[in-house]
Amino acid sequence: xxxxxxxxxxxxxxxxxxxxxxxxxxxxxxxxxxxxxxxxxxxxxxxxxxxxxxxxxxxxxxxxxxxxxxxxxxxxxxxxxxxxxxxxxxxxxxxxxxxxxxxxxxxxxxxxxxxxxxxxxxxxxxxxxxxxxxxxxxxxxxxxxxxxxxxxxxxxxxxxxxxxxxxxxxxxxxxxxxxxxxxxxxxxxxxxxxxxxxxxxxxxxxxxxxxxxxxxxxxxxxxxxxxxxxxxxxxxxxxxxxxxxxxxxxxxxxxxxxxxxxxxxxxxxxxxx
Numbered sequence: 001x002x003x004x005x006x007x008x009x010x011x012x013x014x015x016x017x018x019x020x021x022x023x024x025x026x027x028x029x030x031x032x033x034x035x036x037x038x039x040x041x042x043x044x045x046x047x048x049x050x051x052x053x054x055x056x057x058x059x060x061x062x063x064x065x066x067x068x069x070x071x072x073x074x075x076x077x078x079x080x081x082x083x084x085x086x087x088x089x090x091x092x093x094x095x096x097x098x099x100x101x102x103x104x105x106x107x108x109x110x111x112x113x114x115x116x117x118x119x120x121x122x123x124x125x126x127x128x129x130x131x132x133x134x135x136x137x138x139x140x141x142x143x144x145x146x147x148x149x150x151x152x153x154x155x156x157x158x159x160x161x162x163x164x165x166x167x168x169x170x171x172x173x174x175x176x177x178x179x180x181x182x183x184x185x186x187x188x189x190x191x192x193x194x195x196x197x198x199x200x201x202x203x204x205x206x207x208x209x210x211x212x213x214x215x216x217x218x219x220x221x222x223x224x225x226x227x228x229x230x231x232x233x234x235x236x237x238x239x240x241x242x243x244x245x246x247x248x249x250x251x252x253x254x255x256x257x258x259x260x261x262x263x264x265x266x267x268x269x270x271x272x273x
Contacts (some may be wrong), residue, residue: 001160005193008185009241016127016134016200017207017230019091021223023135024208026168028215033140035161042142047149050137054153062166065173067249074175076118076244080125080179081109091137100242119184126183126197136200138208147266149264154259157198161253168251171196193241199254203233206262210269225269 002026028031032216033041064075085105092101108125115121141149158168174181175194183195214222236258244252 004184006238009193009195009238010181012123012127012185013117013200013234013237016130017204019094019127019131020134020138020266021207021226023091023131024211026097027135027139028092028212028253033136033173034136036039036140042145043139044145047145047152050141050149051152053100053155055156058160058166062172063171072173073147076174076179077113080181081112083133084112084125084229085109087132087136090128091128092116094132094135095164119178122178123183126181130197130200130204134204135208137201137205138210139212141205141209143209143213143266146206147263150206150259150262151204153198154256157253157255161251163186167253171251187238193245195241196254199237199258202255203230203258203262206233208267209263214273218236226272228264228265228269232265233258236261 036046036053037043038046040046044176061076062161064072068075085102085108088105088108091263092104095101105128111121112118112125138146141190157167171194173183175184175213178184181199184192185198186192187196206229210225210229211222214225216222237254240252240254240257
């Protein structure tokens with residue numbers, strides 16, 4: 001992977017995480033969170049509930065791709081539009097608290113429908129949606145439940161890529177249609193990489209959960225656990241992307257290594273922080 005791609009990856013990762021932490025800070029201040037299975041953010045059952053939602057969503061996408069090929073692009077774009085609108089509304093509202101931000105998110109969705117092939121527009125939509133989704137998930141799950149969720153997702157990602165391989169099928173389908181479920185990073189040499197949205201949402205959610213957990217501490221000490229988690233995730237992501245670049249045409253899941261490093265860092269944080 002060349003230096004330009006590395007810089008682009010760093011820029012997108014850091015920008016997404018910075019916006020997600022800002023959005024999480026806003027949600028914490030407003031005392032807002034999502035109800036997954038119950039309102040107790042410390043209940044581990046919510047980890048399994050959220051994991052179940054992700055499995056169900058993935059199954060719906062796979063069924064659409066396999067059995068509704070004629071309508072698949074429209075149906076998947078509708079799902080993308082709903083996700084983009086919800087996530088972007090959260091992150092844009094955190095930047096400028098106003099009901100008008102929901103309209104701005106709608107304008108982004110409309111632009112995505114009009115300029116379907118635009119990669120910069122797709123990346124913008126993915127960034128805003130990932131930042132909002134990561135923040136909301138994080139403030140809705142306590143540190144232990146988010147750790148359990150991350151572990152479940154890492155196991156699933158490994159199986160989905162190396163065993164069943166259905167994640168590769170899904171990735172090819174959505175990237176072929178320039179859907180905002182991933183980032184597309186290109187270089188002047190026409191080299192490029194696809195970065196899955198989960199590779200950014202998962203660390204964002206973990207960091208947001210810790211930001212809420214340590215919100216009683218004064219700045220910048222309340223940020224340190226979140227930043228350590230993000231540093232661990234970034235290390236895992238860079239290593240995976242570099243390894244994938246050595247294997248042309250072969251996709252590698254980033255979440256397993258990201259999760260391993262984040263969970264190890266989390267254990268160190270709970271022991272010493």
